[in-house]
Amino acid sequence: MIILKELDELLFTIKKQFDYDFRDYSKASMLRRINRFMSINNMKNVVELKFELINNPTIFQNFINEIVVNVSEFFRDPSFFKSLQENIFPYLESYPKINIWSAGCSFGEETYSLNILLKENSLDSKSRIYATDISNNAIEKSRKGIYDNTNFKEYTKNYYECGGKESLKNYFVSDERHSMIQSDLKQNILFSNHNLVADGVFKECQLILCRNVLIYFNNNLQNKALELFYESLPIHGFLAIGKKESLRFSSVYENFKEIDREQKIYQKIK
């Protein structure tokens, strides 16, 4: 077990040794994740954890993969995807080329969900999605696009609730246990490693999707990330954050207009 008092020092060590800065992450979530990692790996205290991290490079990579939350699903919050199609896609249609940033893409569920809907609205061929995550493991899994069949009943339900027009299974190649996303749905997506804490603007994007990522940051870091999104958007570009996340505490709040208050979709207006 690690306790709150020991957390700051551990995060400082990680920053110094590995140049990963988690010091502005939400402490409550961080503690849970680290304790989970320690219990999975049978580590009793913070001294043991530090020793393993410093002396065993593969352990450190596992640590990063484990403490970053990569839990997602296809079409999480169907009402959000419905709103995206109804309120944002018509705007996107007017652009000759569309750049989209899927920030914190986890294992790709959110990114592929978006791409399926782009395809159904004939926007896929002129869209380029930049999907990024801090975890290399997440990027690798996203690229593969292979998912366990267990949850597909729920995904299908989500998909229809958000206005899906086909059979969700048509977008996958499946065997008894797994389903792999069709390769044509991968062609317009570029998966790459990006750290919202340390890296800067890399592309102007008309739409940025970053849902349920900011919750793992403290106010300071949320603000920093939101400024980065602000700089990456052209005027009239769109930002979507998680349903229970907020722009309210951020310095760029005034620069956005609410497009859908409930679904937390915003448009940059100045």
Added chain:
Amino acid sequence: MRPEVIIIGGSAGAFDAILSILNHLDKSINIPIVIVLHRLKNTASSFETILQRNTHYVVKEIEDKEKMEKGFLYTAPADYHVLLEEENTFSLDVSELVNFSRPSIDVTFESFSTLLKEKCCGILLSGSNQDGANGLKIMAENNGKTIIQDCNEADFDIMPKAAKNIYTKHKELNTTNIINTLNNEYH
């Protein structure tokens, strides 16, 4: 020491008990209340509206990094775990289900009591799974005040029973006595 927060957890069969507690709570009581109730995701719910009709508190579904204030009754949003930060702000989390649940009562009980120690009062009501039992035990071990609904009264006794089975010293009270206890101690 008087608690700084009351956290109520429940699942199947807990809603009526919650309404009854809120209805009879002394109007002078204003310490923050957090309710973690298992609920369906992706369905519009009138949960908050109904709560608001039955309490003098201001009812508010939790938003990330919102500060916990007196006079407010907070509800855990569907599909998020609720944690507490040092500055008494809420953090939300969409990590793995715990006890098949998100929000999980265990997660919130543990997070709050680890930080606030004896300043927590946890109440575990009716429910048909074991979520909350571990968290309530941790809360008791941190010297928080812990109450389970009378297993004979609870519509579904699996939840309070699970808590009793792993820790015998929780107070087991029926709804009327839960109300009396809160009114005597926190007015």
